[in-house]
Amino acid sequence: MVVSRCFTMKSLKMFSVQRRGMHLLKDKAYINGEWVKATSNAVYPVQNPADDNVITELPDMDAADAKTAVDAAANTFKTWRDTTAKERSYILRKWFNLCEKHSDDLAAIITAEAGKPLAESKGEIAYGNSFLEWFADTARHINGEIIPSPWPNKQILLTRQPLGVVSVITPWNFPYAMITRKVGALMAAGCTCVIKPSEDTPLSALAAAELAEQAGVPKGVINVITSSRKNAPGVGKVLCEDENVGCISFTGSTFVGKILYGQAAKGIKRVALELGGNAPYIVFPSADIEHALDQAMLAKFRNNGQACIGANRFLIHEAVYDKFVEGFKSRIGKKCILGPGTKEGVTCGPLINKEQAKKVSGLVDDAVSKGAEALIGGKFAKELGDKFYESTLLVNVKPDMNIYNEEIFGPVASCLKISSEEEALKIANSTRSGLAAYVFTKDLGQAFRMSRQLEFGMVAINDGILSAAEPAFGGIKESGIGREGSLHGAEEYTDIKYTLMSALDK
Ligand code: ADP
Numbered sequence: 437m438v439v440s441r442c443f444t445m446k447s448l449k450m451f452s453v454q455r456r457g458m459h460l461l462k463d464k465a466y467i468n469g470e471w472v473k474a475t476s477n478a479v480y481p482v483q484n485p486a487d488d489n490v491i492t493e494l495p496d497m498d499a500a501d502a503k504t505a506v507d508a509a510a511n512t513f514k515t516w517r518d519t520t521a522k523e524r525s526y527i528l529r530k531w532f533n534l535c536e537k538h539s540d541d542l543a544a545i546i547t548a549e550a551g552k553p554l555a556e557s558k559g560e561i562a563y564g565n566s567f568l569e570w571f572a573d574t575a576r577h578i579n580g581e582i583i584p585s586p587w588p589n590k591q592i593l594l595t596r597q598p599l600g601v602v603s604v605i606t607p608w609n610f611p612y613a614m615i616t617r618k619v620g621a622l623m624a625a626g627c628t629c630v631i632k633p634s635e636d637t638p639l640s641a642l643a644a645a646e647l648a649e650q651a652g653v654p655k656g657v658i659n660v661i662t663s664s665r666k667n668a669p670g671v672g673k674v675l676c677e678d679e680n681v682g683c684i685s686f687t688g689s690t691f692v693g694k695i696l697y698g699q700a701a702k703g704i705k706r707v708a709l710e711l712g713g714n715a716p717y718i719v720f721p722s723a724d725i726e727h728a729l730d731q732a733m734l735a736k737f738r739n740n741g742q743a744c745i746g747a748n749r750f751l752i753h754e755a756v757y758d759k760f761v762e763g764f765k766s767r768i769g770k771k772c773i774l775g776p777g778t779k780e781g782v783t784c785g786p787l788i789n790k791e792q793a794k795k796v797s798g799l800v801d802d803a804v805s806k807g808a809e810a811l812i813g814g815k816f817a818k819e820l821g822d823k824f825y826e827s828t829l830l831v832n833v834k835p836d837m838n839i840y841n842e843e844i845f846g847p848v849a850s851c852l853k854i855s856s857e858e859e860a861l862k863i864a865n866s867t868r869s870g871l872a873a874y875v876f877t878k879d880l881g882q883a884f885r886m887s888r889q890l891e892f893g894m895v896a897i898n899d900g901i902l903s904a905a906e907p908a909f910g911g912i913k914e915s916g917i918g919r920e921g922s923l924h925g926a927e928e929y930t931d932i933k934y935t936l937m938s939a940l941d942k
Pocket of ligand 1: 593604605607632633634635647662665667669670671673677687688689690691692693695
């Protein structure tokens, strides 16, 4: 599909202006160390969600291109797996240093493709880079074990071996950090990869690949293929089913995660899945309410609510409910400044695309039609464009409303009143998602009880932000399989090899 008709004179002008500010902007995919077009020559447009201007066109690759990229990664794996941990650590650190040096350029690209306020894009680059730094260190600590043998004259060795080519499929909400978190880990372990970034936000992935090349990452270790949403299923099938692929590492919706898990099952492939969440944010009477409110702003409105660990259900104890709701409304009114991410002072950008905007407004409209009340927001800011939705606070939310059960993925805080710890736990756990949960309490026993009984992979006590390179990030139930960050994040990309050294007396 050739889409040059998408270029209006205005968008072409914007395109050249934006290009001047973004030295790392690429218009080709990256396979085996070469910047390449799609075999079919097809392209698709990448648009700025704030104004719909086309930033650039990229190759609209298909299954054949995916196969070429997997073959390149498989070929390079033969040599990359034998590099020393020290060499891999050195290269990762060089990549980290270059990404740090170019953080302003990288942030400008994220704001253009994802719409985030520039300050948040800079935050994402710092966060994303922290994984490269962490895995540069971790590469040298992926150790084996020597286990006391039950037999005389025999020795048991367990070593960790890289599991091969990893297919990396990532979403648009943290387009850079979701890549460094996976690629840093898999490279530390000695694997190679093919990355398929989101069709909406492929530009930061390509920029990261350019810096990897400059850092001396050998050709074929990192390959990036780009495709429109139309081609994603065909590309995804190859990335899951090709016999040279050892693992599928995916961050995205539970819906797509289940498709990929099914495809991976055909070849008994390893999976690392980081899927949707439905995080409860529970506030008990003993909590420092001002602190809980400040943290709620971060847990809900960071990235305009488009985060899998974003607070999705505010469960507020009746003793502090009115105070919390009043404080939340006033903070939203003062602190949520909607606008294009490039504008000074803006804290909330557009939603990523029309489908997402429709989903968020649909959830609010459904809730309001069934008796919920929007204390602030509850509608589009039409004067800014069709993807800008006002930061919203909903009360009187009930179980028959779609918003009660679904992941909102937008700037809408929905509040429920609870009257006991048991009720909080019952509501919080009544979901098939199990990614993150937040609890605010000063009662130490209650904090430990909640941590134990919440069916979530991650629990933050008295904090609204919990991710970093050091802890293990991941979910249970339908929120995923595997952990990212920490030493576990690198070990995900290894197999344990058991070697028996026998006949030591012969
Ligand atoms: P989101 O829309 O929130 O980004 P998705 O799960 O829909 O979440 O998409 C995440 C990633 O999965 C994107 O890179 C997208 O292109 C990709 N994707 C979507 N459908 C498929 C599929 N059938 N096979 C492989 N990848 C897919």
